[in-house]
Amino acid sequence: MRYCQSPGCSRPVSGWSLHCNAHKSRARRHGDPQQEGVTKAQLKPYLEVVRRRITKNADTLPGRPWKATGWRSSSTPMQS
């Protein structure tokens, strides 16, 4: 019997995987067996920052850098 290779996990592996069912699912869903789901509550403060940034740059065209970032590109001149 082989056991899950995730640190701290002692469940048997699922099929030919290196991980148990739970860690195999996490790896498939999130890209890493240690990654847990990110909740809406955890994202809330960042969502507010992004909304403010979008509002502040409402006149910026899609594909153009946001003015508030201060980023300049010689290949894509900014319109003002």
Ligand SMILES: [Zn+2]
């Ligand atoms: Zn596991």
